[in-house]
Amino acid sequence: MRAGEVVPALAWTAIGGAICWGAAGLGLGSARQPGPGLFPFVLGAGIVLLATWHAVANLVAAPAEAPPDRHANLGQVAMVVGLLCFFAIAIEPAGFVACAFVFFSAMFRVLSRRGWPFAVIASALATGSIYLLFDVWLRVNLPRGSWGL
């Protein structure tokens, strides 16, 4: 069995099943008058069929060689996703300048592994440059927080 192939295939089967279920609720219609659910239903059914086929084929297949470990920096990946989420949450209440400064500081600190002074100076420069480029020069009104920046 190739678990690395079977698990994602089962996930796709579930996704396809969910699409079929949602599409059936929209109304399938007929060949003369196709309903809004017909096309997504066919697509969902296709995903279910192919993903099941893929899962079964890999259930009976000989195990593949283990791939090299790439999980070394998974913590950094999670950190980057977390910072993106922070930006999405904070951009409107905190404004662009504060939000971008915190985002850059944390990103530079996490990715470059250099000290906080470097991260703070680099993020101040990056935030200032982007603010000047977009807000001042290109006149893109970047969101301002409660303190007007």
Added chain:
Amino acid sequence: MDALAPLLHGFGVALQPMNLLYCFLGVLGGTLVGVLPGLGPQSAIVLLLPAAVYLDPVSAIIMLAGVYYGSMYGGSTTSILVNIPGEGASVVTCIDGYQMALRGRAGPALGIAAFGSFIAGTFGIVLLTFGAGPIGDFALRFGPPEYFALMCLCLVVLISLTGLSLRKGLIAALAGLSLGTVGMDLVTGQPRFAFGVPTLMDGVGLIPVIMGLYGVTEVLLNVEAGLKHTLVGGKIGNLMPSARDWKDAAMPIARGSLLGSACGILPGAGVVLASFLSYAVERKVSRHPERFGKGAIEGVAGPESANNAAAQCGFIPLLALGIPSNVATAILLGAFILLGVQPSPVMMMTHPDLFWGTIASMYVGNAMLLVLNLPLIGLWVQVLRVPYALLFPLILLFCLLGVYVAGRNVAEIWIMIGFGVIGYVMKRTGYEFAPLVLAMVIAPIFENALRQSLILSLGDPTIFVSRPLSATLLALAATVLVAQVLPRLRALKPALRE
């Protein structure tokens, strides 16, 4: 030849100092966003839109168009030197371009990409100049069954592009088509898979999806891999391809120009499909297909020519009919409307300065790009030498800003992050997202064509084979599919016998 006099008038407009300056800024900016991984022409155009409304419409469109076709040139540099596509259309250039660079042939790879792009781009502009009218008429003959057949062909080609696993490619393509069904149903007005989220009523936005998959995912994968800087070391060497290189690349450039032009004209196809299709064709027609993936110059010349021809010809349906052929031209259509101009078949009469000035600026911009790309290659390499630890936060912020500024909607940022994570998981589990993106683009055309055809024929599916054009396209699709499936069936035969 009726187009010659207005084209000369267009040159009069395009060669005005301000328009020349904006053309230069556009192609320079386009090359830069093409060079930088994760930042494509779509995001660059979106970021420039709010500033463009303050410009004269002709200058604004000349600049935004320059960003679009300029990025096609820049994308190859990153693909060849770093093995990361600068934008979607340069994905396939990575395969052989990077291999050429590893073998010490980065110079000829960059050179043939630039020359091929120039030749095909110019071919595309000539076609745009003299063919916009007649080609627009031909495309207007496409009814729903023809569009359905065309989309079938696109899907089959997509499947053939997935390389390793036919099933995985199909699953990704079907998922992309499903994503394209999200939003208001155009026939009944019923919301589908929107879950009451207002942003999803108009469908899943292409910009956050593309930025998520091609910006965020690439950064996440690189962060996971430890930010390895894979820029090819040593000197790039002579950029001029040798006589042998020219001989090998001549036909791929010619075929790429033709294929790219066709993909550019047909709505839904576009630059990414053009480059993939060209690569698939070159591999099929080659006497030595085993060289592909190991540094074949044809694998660089064909796709790079195709994506440039497609970029230029994408303006034919946009300028002549007001129909965008891909995401970038859809954003450009938005720019036209923002500037108070609705592209249509009468635009060349109502806005001759804009119509012919834009076309003429493309000749000028294409020449500027050739001059920019070869002597300034060292500068682009320096841009690529910026440490990833500094570059990636900037790319992510540009993606975040690009998505937010386009709609001033935080939900779009969440969609981008979501697709960044989805793309990361897909890549880690061996699923390619290129078929997903392409299928998502063609999904509305595909579904509408299917439903309209069935309504027209009162549910009779023979409508797809009873019309010559649609039957031809379906036959082509069947041929491509059989060509894909047969070798796999042959490989299965011995195992079944055992």
